[in-house]
Amino acid sequence: MKKYILIFGLIVICSAFTTYTFYPIDGYEHTGIKRLKRLELIKSGEIKDASTLPAGAYKSYMDIKLNLLPKGNDSVQCYLKVDDAFQKQISSLFRGLDKSYSLAVLDISDIDHVRYAQRNETFGYQPGSVGKLAVLVGLFTQLAKIYPDDFEKRLELLRNKHVKAGVWGLTDEHTIPIYNIETKKLVKRQVVASDVFSLFEWADHMLSVSNNGAASIVWREALLMQAFGEKYPDLTEEEALEYFKNTPRKELTDIGNDVVNLPLRDLGITSDEWRLGSFFTRGANTYVGDKGGSIGTPIGLMKFLVQLEQGNVVDIESSLEMKRLMYMTDRRIRYAQSPALKEAAVYFKSGSLYKCDRSNGETCGKYMGNVQNFMNSVAIIEHPDNCTYMVVLMTNVLRKNSATDHMMLAASIDKIIKK
Numbered sequence: 001m002k003k004y005i006l007i008f009g010l011i012v013i014c015s016a017f018t019t020y021t022f023y024p025i026d027g028y029e030h031t032g033i034k035r036l037k038r039l040e041l042i043k044s045g046e047i048k049d050a051s052t053l054p055a056g057a058y059k060s061y062m063d064i065k066l067n068l069l070p071k072g073n074d075s076v077q078c079y080l081k082v083d084d085a086f087q088k089q090i091s092s093l094f095r096g097l098d099k100s101y102s103l104a105v106l107d108i109s110d111i112d113h114v115r116y117a118q119r120n121e122t123f124g125y126q127p128g129s130v131g132k133l134a135v136l137v138g139l140f141t142q143l144a145k146i147y148p149d150d151f152e153k154r155l156e157l158l159r160n161k162h163v164k165a166g167v168w169g170l171t172d173e174h175t176i177p178i179y180n181i182e183t184k185k186l187v188k189r190q191v192v193a194s195d196v197f198s199l200f201e202w203a204d205h206m207l208s209v210s211n212n213g214a215a216s217i218v219w220r221e222a223l224l225m226q227a228f229g230e231k232y233p234d235l236t237e238e239e240a241l242e243y244f245k246n247t248p249r250k251e252l253t254d255i256g257n258d259v260v261n262l263p264l265r266d267l268g269i270t271s272d273e274w275r276l277g278s279f280f281t282r283g284a285n286t287y288v289g290d291k292g293g294s295i296g297t298p299i300g301l302m303k304f305l306v307q308l309e310q311g312n313v314v315d316i317e318s319s320l321e322m323k324r325l326m327y328m329t330d331r332r333i334r335y336a337q338s339p340a341l342k343e344a345a346v347y348f349k350s351g352s353l354y355k356c357d358r359s360n361g362e363t364c365g366k367y368m369g370n371v372q373n374f375m376n377s378v379a380i381i382e383h384p385d386n387c388t389y390m391v392v393l394m395t396n397v398l399r400k401n402s403a404t405d406h407m408m409l410a411a412s413i414d415k416i417i418k419k
Contacts, residue, residue, distance in 0.1 A: 023204060023324055024061040031200045032159040034179045035208070038186060047184060056344040056382075057328065064324050064345075066316065067108055067380075067388055068309040076268060076306050079106060080299070083115040089416045090117035093409060100396040101405075104298035106306065107389040107417050115417075118298065124272065125394045127296030128351025129210045130376045131276045133304065135219045136325065138260040139203065140318040142225035146232060151317040157233055158200040161221075164237055165195040168220050169213030170283035176205045176214065207325050207349065212280035219279060222259045223252070223288075244287045253289040261292075263314075264300075267307050273300025298392040301378050305390045309380070323347055326380070334403045335377035335393055338410035347380040367401040375402045381414070389417050 023031060025039035041047040068074075086107070094101055102120035143154040169191035178187045191213035197205070199221060205214035224240055225232045227247075244252065260276045274297065278290035304313070311319045326347040328336055336348045354369030364370040376394045381387075391413060395402045 023208070024059055024064065024327055025057075027061045027324065030061055030155075031204070032198055033201050033204045034181055035177045035201075035204065037181055038179045038184070041184070054332065054342045056342060056346060056384075059327065059345050061324065064320065064327060066309050066311050066320055066323065067382075068111060068306065069311055069316070071111055072310040072312060072316075074310070076303050079108075079114055079306050080104075080116050080118075080302065082117060086115040086416075087117040090413065091119065093412050093416075094119060097405070098395070098397045102298050102394045104302040104392045105389060105413060105417075106302060106391075108309070109387045109389065109417070121299040121302075122273075122297055123394070124295040124297055125376060125396060126353045126372065126374045127274070127276075127294055127301075128353040128374055128376060129212075129215075129280075130296055130301065130349050130351035130378050131294055132206050132210065132215045132280070132351075133301075133322075133326075133349055133378070134260045134264060134274065134276050135206065135215055135222070136203065136322055137263045137304075137313055138222040139199075139218055139225075140314045140322060141263040142222045142259060144314050144318060146225060146230055151315075154318075155321075158203070159198055161199050161233065162196050163199065163202070163217065163221060165191050165193050165213060165217055166241075167193060167283035167286050168216045168279075168281060169193060169195060170281060172212035172281060174209050174211045174213075176209055176211050203325060210351075213283070215280040216284040219256065219260060220284070223256045226255055226259050249287065249289060252287055253291050256288045257291045264304070267303060267313065269300045269303050271295075273297045273303070296376065296394065298394055301392040302390065305378070305380060305392070309390075323380070334375065335379055335391065335406040335410045337403075338407045338414065340411040340414040341381060343384055345382040347382075349378045351376045363399060367403065368399055370399050372396065373398050373400070373402070375406065377406055379410075383418075387418055389413075 023033060023036060025036055025043060028036040028040060038047065042049045090105060102123045104118045104121050107115040147153040170193060172191060175188040175190055191211060202214045202217050205211045206218050224235060227243065228235050264274055275292060275295055277292040277294045279288060307313050308319050308323060313319045313322060326349060328346040328348045332346060334350050336346045352367060352375045354367055354373045355371040356364035356369050357371050358364055362370045374396050379391050381389050393406060393409065
């Protein structure tokens with residue numbers, strides 16, 4: 001996989017205040033994520049910035065709710081029964097499009113009368129940065145093991161445990177936003193081995209700018225939580241390095257694979273529906289190997305979204321916190337970029353991976369691979385009028401940047417659901 005040209009996640013834009021920020025902008029006190037403090041100051045007018053947020057990006061930390069809590073004990077399958085009329089409408093959108101377009105869409109605007117449609121829902125794709133959601137689940141699963149009866153202590157650990165990047169953070173072209181609260185200066189650069197951030201900030205870097213180094217670091221910490229259990233909160237950097245130095249590579253690979261995949265199995269998501277097989281950076285391969293390959297399907301990811309809204313991903317508090325970390329509060333791309341979603345709150349993750357072969361003279365470029373060209377979008381959409389639905393769209397259209405098609409499909413799906 002390392003020989004491929006890999007593009008995991010979201011594009012990084014190089015102007016001020018255009019990182020892909022997710023967590024609600026009033027969440028600094030709750031999380032300690034310094035980037036959010038800058039957003040608060042921009043919103044209050046204390047810092048001047050020309051960028052504007054879409055109307056749906058202004059939900060407060062306390063405004064974000066789980067939509068299926070009254071139905072938390074219902075089986076996932078009861079939601080994934082095709083509604084014939086809805087299916088007919090959704091299927092009509094794909095006439096003339098490449099056969100690789102795969103979709104699962106669930107309208108939960110009326111939770112007593114949900115509507116579900118699908119297309120090639122079991123087709124497997126390289127998930128790219130969408131797989132970072134599995135790392136997030138692994139992290140919160142391990143937090144619950146350390147503090148099974150105290151969610152506040154889990155949050156304290158996320159806020160107060162600071163860890164160093166090391167080689168795990170290398171290498172990735174995506175930059176991270178580093179904000180100095182005292183000087184009010186923002187710097188964006190790639191992760192370096194000496195970087196130290198809290199677990200909350202690393203998780204935010206993993207999702208908000210889709211940084212691959214941050215994803216490997218969060219995954220590493222989940223592995224260490226599994227290995228050290230209740231001793232993890234006091235684990236030093238030296239002890240962690242010693243552990244990785246002295247533990248057999250196969251054992252580390254097995255533990256690392258388990259911490260992100262077994263929680264998905266507990267949710268009833270099979271290994272053929274969603275799994276991760278390798279860390280996101282070459283630096284991580286200093287200690288761990290690849291195992292089993294990575295795959296994602298619309299049905300597997302839809303099972304995750306349903307159970308997130310039910311509060312069943314670890315527990316209610318963890319599900320809500322993960323949803324907050326998925327909140328899109330800045331420039332939206334691909335599916336989420338559709339103007340039809342401007343007023344909506346969008347909880348989103350995107351991922352892509354492409355591979356080029358220019359030996360035969362074929363045109364090939366960024367997001368336009370001629371061997372592989374995966375582009376995936378996972379979204380929860382909440383309109384102000386209570387129109388609420390979930391979408392998983394996965395494609396592998398060769399030699400074409402599918403971002404525009406994703407955006408246009410978003411508008412068409414939104415129109416059908418609103419109607």
